[in-house]
Amino acid sequence: MVKINDHFTSLKGSYLFAEIAQRVKAFKAANPDKKVISLGIGDVTQPIAPAVIEAIQRATQEMASAETMKGYAPDFGYDFLVNAIIKNDFQGRGIELSPDEIFVSDGAKSDTGNIGDILSADNIVAITDPSYPVYIDTNRMAGRTIELLPCVAANGFFPAFPEKKVDVIYLCYPNNPTGTTLTKAQLKMWVDYAIEQEALILFDAAYEAFISEDDIPHSIYEIAGAKKVAIEFRSFSKTAGFTGLRCGYTVVPKELIASTTQGEKIALNQLWKRRQSTKFNGTAYIVQRAAEAVYSPEGQVQIRETIAYYMQNATIIKESLEKLGLKTYGGVNAPYIWLKTPDDVSSWNFFDHLLNDLQIVGTPGVGFGASGEGFLRLTAFGKRENTLEAIERIIRS
Numbered sequence: 001m002v003k004i005n006d007h008f009t010s011l012k013g014s015y016l017f018a019e020i021a022q023r024v025k026a027f028k029a030a031n032p033d034k035k036v037i038s039l040g041i042g043d044v045t046q047p048i049a050p051a052v053i054e055a056i057q058r059a060t061q062e063m064a065s066a067e068t069m070k071g072y073a074p075d076f077g078y079d080f081l082v083n084a085i086i087k088n089d090f091q092g093r094g095i096e097l098s099p100d101e102i103f104v105s106d107g108a109k110s111d112t113g114n115i116g117d118i119l120s121a122d123n124i125v126a127i128t129d130p131s132y133p134v135y136i137d138t139n140r141m142a143g144r145t146i147e148l149l150p151c152v153a154a155n156g157f158f159p160a161f162p163e164k165k166v167d168v169i170y171l172c173y174p175n176n177p178t179g180t181t182l183t184k185a186q187l188k189m190w191v192d193y194a195i196e197q198e199a200l201i202l203f204d205a206a207y208e209a210f211i212s213e214d215d216i217p218h219s220i221y222e223i224a225g226a227k228k229v230a231i232e233f234r235s236f237s238k239t240a241g242f243t244g245l246r247c248g249y250t251v252v253p254k255e256l257i258a259s260t261t262q263g264e265k266i267a268l269n270q271l272w273k274r275r276q277s278t279k280f281n282g283t284a285y286i287v288q289r290a291a292e293a294v295y296s297p298e299g300q301v302q303i304r305e306t307i308a309y310y311m312q313n314a315t316i317i318k319e320s321l322e323k324l325g326l327k328t329y330g331g332v333n334a335p336y337i338w339l340k341t342p343d344d345v346s347s348w349n350f351f352d353h354l355l356n357d358l359q360i361v362g363t364p365g366v367g368f369g370a371s372g373e374g375f376l377r378l379t380a381f382g383k384r385e386n387t388l389e390a391i392e393r394i395i396r397s
Contacts (some may be wrong), residue, residue: 073282077104179330
């Protein structure tokens, strides 16, 4: 009989957001007359920027001509997009990267999960708690030992260093789900720690476009020495509304070296290049032209307007809840508000209260890890009128 990967049996019965979707679906079926407002899943609601749409239309028309149509995309990204990424995301911050250190993909979720393909299952992995579920689930699928780093209000949601030796460390800042950030000084502490311990940092910067404060790093490579110890993941999903288009990229510096079990030194850049060329067929040309347009002058103006729209939602949610005496975190440099549940109600019970009594969907904090118990994540990605209505329902309750 065919045997399965036994590590899958250690996973929870369903992915967090699938569980939420099932509960919401059941509620809607039983209450078809009720209007449910979602402030739960971090999906976008505003239209894609006109400059991006125009680029998609131009690229689509190219596919109609034998002279200009494109087939398989380059495994690691077209030069026009890779060069735009380097120029706009890194050079302006004093970070120098070469084109072969950028790997365009179909999104940060895929890359943060797939990166484990080039890492030994024997590595001990440190993951902040709470965290984006993909980090833990994909490492459980591989059978790795996981050490959780509690991030709680008492420590300002700053993860403590591991108590034992670890090999790989996941950091996500601005953070999903808490919406909190690390200053440059705090991130430097982690880079210095990784250098000292010869560990690898997997840095998820999917929400860097929402940063508004000056002392918050947009890239881990703003920290001296980070190229020797860190891989960075970026996404166009939230930056430019590409949740339906699917595009992101991963930076793997050539300075980043690991070893085989026999002690041979290997560049992780070469291993990721080999993995991607084997298992990934490249991001579609049309999508990459869309991503390139994100960096155009028109695209930048339009995207900043959309980000400002979402962050105004975040301000509305955060300030309104705090006026009610509720404790919140995040919502300043990230589109997430991390709400402390009132009266120490459990995360799922508070989720059920909001859904059943107010027809509002949030995300239970405990779904992101044990340290998330007693919290609920709300997102700012809703439409303004729905955000205002949801807040009004909470105020009236």
